[in-house]
Amino acid sequence: MLKRAMHEKTLTELSDALAAKQISARELTEHYLGRIEQLDADLNAFVTVTAEQALAQANAADERRAGGTATALTGIPIAHKDIFCTTGIKTSCGSRMLDNFVSPYNASIVAKLEDAGVVMLGKTNMDEFAMGSSNETSFYGPVRNPWDLERVPGGSSGGSAAAVAAGLCGGATGTDTGGSIRQPAALTGLTGLKPTYGRASRYGMIAFASSLDQAGTLTRSAADAALLMQTMAGFDANDSTSLADPVPDYVTEIESPWEKLRIGVPENFFDDGLDAENAAAVRASLDVFEKLGATIKSVQLEHVHLSVPVYYVVAPAEASSNLSRYDGVRFGHRAEGADDLIEFYMRTRAEGFGAEVKRRILTGTYVLSAGYYDAYYLQAQKARQLIAEDFKRAFADVDLIAGPTTPTPAFPIGQKVGDPIEMYLNDIYTIGANLAGLPAMSIPCGFVSGLPVGLQLIAPHLAEGRLLKAAHHFQLHTDWHRQVPEAYA
Amino acid sequence: MSTASEFCAVSLTPEDVKKLCALARLEIGPDEIRDLSAKLSDIMRLVGELQAQDTQGVDPMAHPLERPQRLRPDAVTETNARDLYQANAPLVEQGLYLVPKVIE
Numbered sequence: 001m002l003k004r005a006m007h008e009k010t011l012t013e014l015s016d017a018l019a020a021k022q023i024s025a026r027e028l029t030e031h032y033l034g035r036i037e038q039l040d041a042d043l044n045a046f047v048t049v050t051a052e053q054a055l056a057q058a059n060a061a062d063e064r065r066a067g068g069t070a071t072a073l074t075g076i077p078i079a080h081k082d083i084f085c086t087t088g089i090k091t092s093c094g095s096r097m098l099d100n101f102v103s104p105y106n107a108s109i110v111a112k113l114e115d116a117g118v119v120m121l122g123k124t125n126m127d128e129f130a131m132g133s134s135n136e137t138s139f140y141g142p143v144r145n146p147w148d149l150e151r152v153p154g155g156s157s158g159g160s161a162a163a164v165a166a167g168l169c170g171g172a173t174g175t176d177t178g179g180s181i182r183q184p185a186a187l188t189g190l191t192g193l194k195p196t197y198g199r200a201s202r203y204g205m206i207a208f209a210s211s212l213d214q215a216g217t218l219t220r221s222a223a224d225a226a227l228l229m230q231t232m233a234g235f236d237a238n239d240s241t242s243l244a245d246p247v248p249d250y251v252t253e254i255e256s257p258w259e260k261l262r263i264g265v266p267e268n269f270f271d272d273g274l275d276a277e278n279a280a281a282v283r284a285s286l287d288v289f290e291k292l293g294a295t296i297k298s299v300q301l302e303h304v305h306l307s308v309p310v311y312y313v314v315a316p317a318e319a320s321s322n323l324s325r326y327d328g329v330r331f332g333h334r335a336e337g338a339d340d341l342i343e344f345y346m347r348t349r350a351e352g353f354g355a356e357v358k359r360r361i362l363t364g365t366y367v368l369s370a371g372y373y374d375a376y377y378l379q380a381q382k383a384r385q386l387i388a389e390d391f392k393r394a395f396a397d398v399d400l401i402a403g404p405t406t407p408t409p410a411f412p413i414g415q416k417v418g419d420p421i422e423m424y425l426n427d428i429y430t431i432g433a434n435l436a437g438l439p440a441m442s443i444p445c446g447f448v449s450g451l452p453v454g455l456q457l458i459a460p461h462l463a464e465g466r467l468l469k470a471a472h473h474f475q476l477h478t479d480w481h482r483q484v485p486e487a488y489a
Numbered sequence: 490m491s492t493a494s495e496f497c498a499v500s501l502t503p504e505d506v507k508k509l510c511a512l513a514r515l516e517i518g519p520d521e522i523r524d525l526s527a528k529l530s531d532i533m534r535l536v537g538e539l540q541a542q543d544t545q546g547v548d549p550m551a552h553p554l555e556r557p558q559r560l561r562p563d564a565v566t567e568t569n570a571r572d573l574y575q576a577n578a579p580l581v582e583q584g585l586y587l588v589p590k591v592i593e
Contacts, residue, residue, distance in 0.1 A: 104573045197553045211553070240559055241552075309538045320513065327514075329586050331577035342514070344589045350516035358515055359525070362506070363532050365513040376536065381549035383542050388550060421531050437553025461554055 006031050007167030008484055011076055011224040014170055018065060018075045025065065025075025028170075029058035029119050032077045036121065036168045039488065044143050045153075045163040047082045048090050049122040057119040064117055072251075073231060074117030079169040081160050082123040083130055084110050084215075085204040093206045094126040094138040094156075097326050097333045097352030107204025108239065109173065109215050109232045116231045121169050125159030128354045129323065130180055130208045132156050133426040136417045137356040144413070145188060146485040147451055151410040154184030154426075160218045161188040166488040171219040171228060175205060177212045178311050179405075179430025182442035185218055186405035186454025189444045189483055191471065193217050193225040196462050197437035198243035200229070201236035209318040210241075212311075212434045221481055222443065222471035226250040229464065245462055253465040254472040261470060263289055264299030264398030269429055275408045278453045281446030282404045285455045288477060289402070289470075299394040299401060303386040307431040308424060310387065313367050313380035314435070319357075320364025326352060359420060388436040395460045400470055404429050405442040405454035429456060439464045443471045444480035452483070499537060500530040 006028065009017070017023045033051050040046050054077065061075035085091050085103035092098045106114065114120070127137040135143040135158025145153040146166035153162040157174030161184035164172050174181040176194035185192025193216045200215040207213060217228045230250050236242040265286065270279055286296050328334035328348030335351050338344035353361070367376035394401060406426060416422045433440035438458050445455035455474075459467040475481050501509075506526045510517045517525065552558070571584060580587040 101577055104570070104577065198556075237561070242559075243554070243556075244559075303542070306539060306542060309536045312532060312536050313539065324514075328579065329588055330574070331579075334579035338589050341589055341591050343516075345514040346510075346516035349514055353515070358517075359528060359532070361513050361515065362509045362525070362529060363536075365509050366501075366529070366533070367536070369509075369512065375540070378549055379539050379542075379544060380536075381551075382544035382547040383539055385547050385550040386542070386544070388553065420528055421535055424535070435550075435553070 005167070005489065007035055008489065009170070010220045011170050011227055012221065014076055015072045015227070019070070025058040025061035025119060026055065028075065029054050029077050029121070032121055032169055039166060040168060042144060042149060043146060043162050043166055043168070044141055045124055045159040045166070045168060046079070046122045047092055047094070047125050047140050047159070050089055050120055053089070054119050054121050061117045061119060071116045072227060073113065075119060077119040077121050077170050078113070079121050079124050079160060079163050079172040080110060081126055081157050081172065081174050083126060083175050083206045084173060085206070086110055086120070086123065089123065091123065091206070092139070093130070094128040094140065095352065095354070095357070096139045099139065099333065101331055105204060108201035108236045110204065112231050113228070124157070124163050124172060127156035127158065128357050129206070129319070130156040130175055130177055131319070131356050131360055133179070133183055133423055134411075134413075134417060135159065136413065137354055139354060142413055145410045146488050147188065148410065150412055151451070152187070152413055154187035154406075154410065156180040157218060158184050161185060161190055164188070164190055164218050164220065165485065167484065171217060171224055174216055174218050176214050176216055176434065177209050177315060178434050179427035181216045181218060182405050182430050182440060182454065182456060183427060185442040187410040187452065189452030189480070191219050191222050191225055191444070191481060192442045193229060193468070194433065194440050195229060195233060195464050196243070196439045198241050199439070199462070199464065200232045201239040201242050203236055203238035207322040209315040210322060211318060212315060214434070222441070222468050222475055223254060225441070226254050226468045226472070233464070243462070248465045250465050250468050254469040256469065258292060258473050261289070261294040261400060262398040263294050263296050264394050264401045265296060266301040266304065266401060266403055267298050268301065268304060269403035273407045273425065273428065274404055275448065277448040278404060278406070278408060281448065281453050282455050285445035285474070286402060288474060292473060292477065297398065299398055301390045301394060301432065303383065303390050304432050306383045307387060307435060308428055310380045310383045310435060311427070311431045312363065312424060313376050314384065316360040316364035317368050317377050318364070320361045320368065323357070323361055328352070356420070384435045387432055391432070391436045391438060391458070399466060401458040403456050405456040409448045409451035409453050433458050437461060439467050441467055441471050443474060444483070446480060452480070499533045501526045501533065
């Protein structure tokens with residue numbers, strides 16, 4: 001029989017329960033909708049709850065189950081980060097600029113999951129245009145961490161993280177440009193997967209920094225991440241950077257017998273900026289891998305200290321270009337009463353964007369402006385190459401790279417939001433994988449003062465199967481990922 | 490072209506910020522400019538660390554997987570969905586987007 005409460009189950013367990021007819025999609029959906037109604041006022045994890053559509057999708061899923069055409073995901077209730085376009089439903093990207101935007105189309109990953117029979121419970125809160133590491137830059141207010149309501153859940157996919165961690169949905173989508181899946185996963189005790197750049201379609205995912213943005217998942221386990229990514233990954237003609245490489249069977253691959261892995265540890269990740277107890281938890285998890293038969297060796301990522309400076313040239317540069325589309329003419333917020341077109345643009349954008357988004361647009365405008373391009377953008381793209389080459393060299397000797405996901409556990413709301421630099425340094429360990437386009441995960445590896453911390457695993461391009469399998473085997477031998485915050489048990 | 494050392498010490502004056510705001514089409518209130526120039530100067534100091542890195546002979550990254558951009562056949566694939574898209578527009582008339590007067 002089912003020992004855990006329904007909302008503490010993994011997607012894999014829920015899928016089995018649906019298949020065995022122990023529960024219907026309708027019951028499951030009603031259960032989660034009830035929890036959202038009861039608990040989300042404190043958490044602020046959802047921007048939009050789509051109860052009516054969810055129940056209709058659940059009914060359809062039950063019919064499909066009865067008709068024998070179900071997939072493993074048919075009837076599974078999840079939530080989408082509000083950066084993914086959803087037909088006929090508000091898609092705000094956490095911004096006043098898009099507060100009135102109702103998407104005329106579905107993002108490709110939303111459509112793929114919908115085709116598989118997934119039930120969408122709603123759209124989750126996020127840092128405005130995914131720019132932030134604490135979910136405090138959202139137009140809809142901060143999201144609170146279910147492990148401690150006075151603390152941030154991380155960001156930018158903080159609403160997705162809080163919703164899964166509090167059992168308001170079974171799993172959720174997120175996006176990761178510099179750590180926006182892995183960092184909130186670490187701070188809320190979840191498994192976060194950012195696949196290889198190009199593995200999951202970016203079509204219909206509102207653009208922040210196009211050479212770095214990637215869609216992924218926040219779930220209770222690596223097996224759940226495999227289950228969702230199995231459907232989300234794959235070629236999409238609508239995304240010019242989508243990879244045509246076939247999608248391996250992750251779900252089967254993670255269950256295959258453990259092979260000896262060589263795991264590289266970049267010692268410069270264990271620097272003064274890393275909390276000592278956080279470091280100890282990460283080291284202890286490496287011992288678990290060693291007991292499983294993995295070889296642990298140190299690797300050199302000589303230029304990785306340049307990750308944050310490179311990122312804060314490349315990402316704002318691309319953002320300033322991407323966000324130039326918000327002009328108040330065709331969709332989104334529009335200022336009233338402007339006399340001429342320039343004033344109209346300037347006021348529309350001043351009213352529509354929040355402080356952090358403005359800072360990044362201005363940074364990007366600066367580094368791309370005439371005379372500065374070579375010194376900043378071109379120099380950053382060269383340094384980015386050096387960082388990517390470091391990873392490539394390291395992967396000649398090791399199968400995976402492991403280290404901390406974040407410098408500290410979740411910090412108090414309000415502590416860092418006034419100081420952009422301090423906020424930016426939260427992503428110091430995660431940005432490298434984005435710059436090099438590598439798949440990476442964060443998995444729970446312990447607690448510091450009652451707050452979860454994460455172990456980061458990074459793999460070579462397209463080695464999601466290896467990454468997920470290592471994480472899955474770690475989770476077969478640990479139970480950090482099965483811990484739930486007491487107030488939401 | 491300016492030398493790298495000039496960029497290391499970059500600090501943005503309120504005047505620089507006003508110019509940038511005009512380029513980026515962002516209206517900024519007079520009370521915001523001081524804080525913004527201080528924070529943007531902090532960001533440029535962080536970014537300035539890059540200037541010390543020797544990148545001679547390094548090719549700038551064009552794509553993280555070293556793959557070329559895919560091209561598609563030059564054929565019409567989309568159908569006209571103007572009404573659907575204009576449902577999100579703040580102000581339209583007879584299928585046209587309305588904006589403030591551009592020419593006097």
